[in-house]
Amino acid sequence: MSNTDKFYINGEWLAPLPGSGELAVENPATEQQVATLAMGTALDVDRAVSAARAAFASYALQSVDERIALFERILAAYAERAEQMAVAISTEMGAPISFASAAQAACGQGHLMTTLAALKEFAFNRQLGRAEVVREPIGVCGFITPWNWPINQIACKVAPALAAGCTMVLKPSEIAPLSALVWAEVMDAAAVPAGVFNLVNGDGVNVGAALAGHPDVDMVSFTGSTRGGVAVAKAAADTVKRVAQELGGKSPNIIFADADLPSAAKQAVFSMMENTGQSCNAPSRLLVEQSVYDQVVALLAEAVAKVQVGDPAQPGRHIGPLSSRMQFDKVQGLIQVGIDEGARLLAGGTGRPEGFAQGYYCKPTIFVDANNSMTIAREEIFGPVLVVMPFADEAEAITLANDTPYGLAAYLQSSDPERQRRVARQLRAGMVRINGAGHDFTSPFGGYKQSGNGREWGEYGLEDFLETKAISGLS
Template structure:
C-alpha cells in the first residue's frame, strides 16, 4: 500500500505538517490500496501563500507564454492518459473502458478547450472612450469531487491557467490518486512555482479553511448542494467570488410522439452511466400515462442487460459505487421508495447476485412514482431510475420543473419544433433534445439549488476574469 505524505506546494513536493492519515479504499474490493495525509491549517496557509506569492508575476504573463504552458501540460497528460485511467478506475470504481474513454479523456478535453479559447479570446474592447479589460480574478481555491475527478479538476485548472490565475486544489479525499498524478504532470510541464498547488484533506478541515481563507479571491466548488451551502457560508465573510456546481434531479420527458423503442433504453443507460454517479443524470423519466406499462417493460429489459461487475473485468458496463457511505445512502433511499408505495420493477435492495464484496448496487427501476415521493425529490447518486406518468404536456412541464434543482433536463420527441418549444420552458441550465450529448465548448451549470456560474468553453473561461473599466483611456495603442 503506497503512502502519500506530501503535498505539491510552491513548485515542489513538501511534507505535510501533520500526521493524520486516511486510507484510500478500492470500492471494488472494500480494501485500502493507498493512504494520504490530511492537510491541517498550516498546510492550507502554506499553499495559499505560495499561490499569492506567484500571482502578480503569473497574472502579467503574455497570452503566448500561457499557450505554451497549456500545450506542455496537454502533452504530459497525453503521455500518461492510460495511467490516469487506471488510477481513476481503482479509486472510484469506474469500469476501465469508461475510465479510458470518458473519465481520463474528459481531463484532456477540458485542457484542450481552455487552450482553444485562450488562442482567440478578446481580453480588451471599448465602450465609447472607456477601455473594458478582463483580468485574472486572483488566487483560486478549487474543491473537487470524486465522481468525475479529472473532468472537474481540468475544467477548473485549465481556464485558471489560461486566464493568469494561481490556485490551490483540494481534490476529494475519497478519490485523491488521480489528482496526485495530475500534479506530477503539472510539474513536468514546467508550470511556474506557486501557480498550481495541491493539498489533500477533507471538507470540514481543508475545504472549509480554503473557502474561508482571506487570501483566496475565488472558490470554485463541485459537489453536493448541502456541502455547497457550507462552502458559501464559509466564504461569505470575505465576500469572495463563489462558483458552485451542485446537485441535480434531472427530468427526462418522453413525449407521446417519441420513438420509445430507442428512447427508453437510451434513457436507462444514461441514468445508470458511471453507476448513476453523475449530477446531471436523467433520474426522473416522465412518460405518457397511457404508455406507462410499455415504458416499464422496455426499461426493465434495458436495466437487466446492464453487466455489473469488477471494473477491470471484460464486459463490465457498471462498476461499484464509490464508498460504503454512498452504498448505504442508496440502500436507504431504495427502502424509502418501497415503503412509500413506488412499484419496484427491477433491482432493489442489496448487491447483485454473485457480488458479495464491493460496493455494488443493483440497477434499480421504480414505476408508478409521483413527484411527491422521496425517490423523485432527493438526489440518489446511484443507479436508480424513477418512472413518473403524466396526463398532458402541460403536466409534464410542471412536474419537470417541480424540483429545487435545475441542472439539466432531457426531452425526446419526433417533432423537433415541439421539443424546442418545451426546452424554452425548462427551468434548468441545460436541455438535451433527442439524446444530444454534452459538448465541452458549451456552458455547463444549473439554475436554483444546482449552483451558480458556468464551466466549460468561453463561459467557464470568463468566470475566472474580473471586468475593469478604464475611463478616458482612448482607443489608440490597445491590441485585441
C-alpha cells in the same frame, strides 16, 4: 502510488506540517486499502495559499502566447500519463477501466483542448465608448472537487483558471485523491511555474473550510452536494470572495408519445446507469406520457435486463461499484424508502447483485408508478436508481419537470421540432438535451436554482475567473 504522503506546494512535493493526519484510501470493488493519504490542516492551506499569492504577481502578467505554450506542454504531459490516470480513477472510485479510459480520463484532455481553443480567441481587451475594458485574472482561486468525475472537475476548473492568469490551490476529494496526484505530476512535468498550481489533500472540515474562508483566496469554486455548497458559501461570505458552485441535480427526462420509444427507453436506462448513477446531471426522473406508459415500462424492463455489473478492473461495458461504503449505505437506504413509500420495483432492489459477496455493488434499480412527492423523486440518490412516473399532457410534463429544487439538466424525447423548442424553453434547467444529444466540451455546464451558479467548460469557463476593469482617459 507515489506522493500520497506529500502535498504539491510551490513546485515541490512537501511533507505535511505537524498536526496533519492520515486516511486509508479504499478500492470500492475489493474493500481493500490501496493507499495511505496525508490529510492536511489549515496550516498546510496557509502555506499553499502563500505560494499561490506570491506567484500571482508574475503569472498574471504572462502573455496569451506564453499561456498557450504552457497549455501545449500540459497536453503533452497529460497524454503520456493517460493510462496511469485511467487506472487511478478506476482504482479509487470504481469506474470500469474501459469507461475510466474512454470517458473519465478523456475529460482531462477534452477540457484542456477546448480551453486552449477559447484562450486563442478570447477578447481580453475591447474599446467601449471612451473606455478600454480589460478582462483580468481574479487572483488566487481555491478549488474543492468531488469524487464522482474526479479529473473532469479538476480539469474544468484548473484549465480556465490557468488560461485566465490565476493561481490556485486544489483540495480534491479524499475519497478519490489518486487521480489528483497524477494531475499534479502532469503540472510538474509541464513546468507550470512554481506556486501557480498547488495541491493539499484533506477533508472538508479541516482543509475545505480553511480554503473557502481564507482571506488571501479571491475566489472559491466548489463542485459537490448542495449542502456542501451552502457550507462553502457561508465560509466564503466573511471575505466577500466570488463563489462558483456546481451542485446537485434531480434531472427530468420527458418521453412524449411521439418519440422513438424503443430508443428513448434504452437511452433512459443506460444514461441513468452510466457511472453507476453517480453523475450530478443523471436523468434520474423519467416522465412518460400516459398513453404510452405501459409500453415504455415494458421497454425499460427489457433494457435494464441488459445492464451488467462487473469488476472495474476488467474491460467491458458493465457498471462498477458505488464509490464508498458511505455511498452504498445511502443508496441502499433510499431504495428501501422507495419500497416503503409504495413505488413499484420493476427491477433491482436492496442488497448486492447476485455473485457479489464484497464490494459496494448495487443492483440496477427501476421504480415505476411513482409520484413527484415521494422521497426517491425529490432527493438526489446518486446511484443506479431510475424513478418513473406518468403524465397526462405537455403542461403537466413541464410542471412535474420543474417541480424540484434543482435545475441542473433536463432531457426530452419527441419527434416534433416545434414541441422540442417549446418545451425546452420552459424547462428551468441550465442544460437541455433532446433525443439523446450529447453535451460538448464547448457548451456551458451549470444549472439553475439549488444546482448552483456560474458556468463551466469552454469559453464560459473563462468568465468566472476574470475581473472587469474600465480604463478611461488613455492617450
